[in-house]
Amino acid sequence: MALRHAVLAALLDVELSGYQLAKSFDLGVANFWYAQPQQLYAELTRLERDGLIAGREVVQDARPNKRLFRVTEAGLAELEDFTAASAKPPFIRDDLLVKVQAADDVDLGALIAQLDERASIAAAKIDLFGQLLRGMRGERTEEEFLRHGDRIGPYLTCMRGLAFEQGNRDWCERAIAVLTERRRAHTRA
Amino acid sequence: MALRHAVLAALLDVELSGYQLAKSFDLGVANFWYAQPQQLYAELTRLERDGLIAGREVVQDARPNKRLFRVTEAGLAELEDFTAASAKPPFIRDDLLVKVQAADDVDLGALIAQLDERASIAAAKIDLFGQLLRGMRGERTEEEFLRHGDRIGPYLTCMRGLAFEQGNRDWCERAIAVLTERRRAHTRA
DNA sequence: TGTGACTAGTCAATTTTATGACTACCATGG
């Protein structure tokens, strides 16, 4: 019952098709949730069945028709309820952390390579989030935008995404430095 | 196939029972993975069946007997393989972010309350991680420990956990400030 | 003398996520 609300939140400002939604959730831009296309289509079906969203067919030529969805009154009410209920704290579940946890017992070269890869993925995302944020605030400074802009929700979640990736990158770099130094010391001994 | 390796990594340095493992994974200290007891018991059963861990019965009086598990050679090899394979990037999946994404369309009071709650949960975790880190490095400075300590894996993952929670807290506080200001401006208008 | 909390688990059912394959049709490049 969580993806449900993520979809509702995503459809608040824009009318989207399943496909468009899938792209923003699946690839990259999922700044506040992540899900795969199949999951989204299934959820959209359920949401429409429950009357929380309404779809309309858009006929296109030169490409397949699509169904655009928007949130209904009932959907908004549902989101309202969801917001009032208390959220369970999030947890980290990251393969890379598992690998680092085992750092003292596995091949350091392989581990460092993984950390490197992750650091550059994080760097790419940092870039992406930076662009998104600039795009949203336009000419205004961040202060200005946060004070007077409309639709700051997406901006705030994007800020969190940015900070998360910065944390990722910084930690990766630190871990690489530490592990590299230890490997050097070890091979020398 | 992911919890699998997390369990292996957790059992590298200590022999633990399912119950002990469950406590560290479930409540609080899960600095590198999260899972519930039932899931862990199931995974331990599978791991033992596959020969990646070995259990031994420990008879206790005054409390139920328990089975302590340790990683076997095969288990270590499995972890080694896992480390070499590339890790998929992690994603955020947080109810609170969904709520904030919808910030422009829901009751700000409720949302701010949620952010407040989250900020204090994060603060508590920051405390906990700080204690864990101090406990691990003992008398040494962090630099010292990371250079020469044995078992830095858990220390590094704990550092990530700490940074994550700091990120959480900072973001919550920022969001609270922004939303409070907007609410003030709005109710005045 | 009972009540709740802690140790140490197990069982079953359900929900949520993930994986992979598959249909169409159009446009573009080579």
Add this chain to the structure above:
DNA sequence: CCATGGTAGTCATAAAATTGACTAGTCACA
């Protein structure tokens, strides 16, 4: 003219995670 890639989706299955209940003994506390 044929392969590739994008749009717009569907179907089925497998794996992982969550939820809730249940056993059984010990300890402390009131």
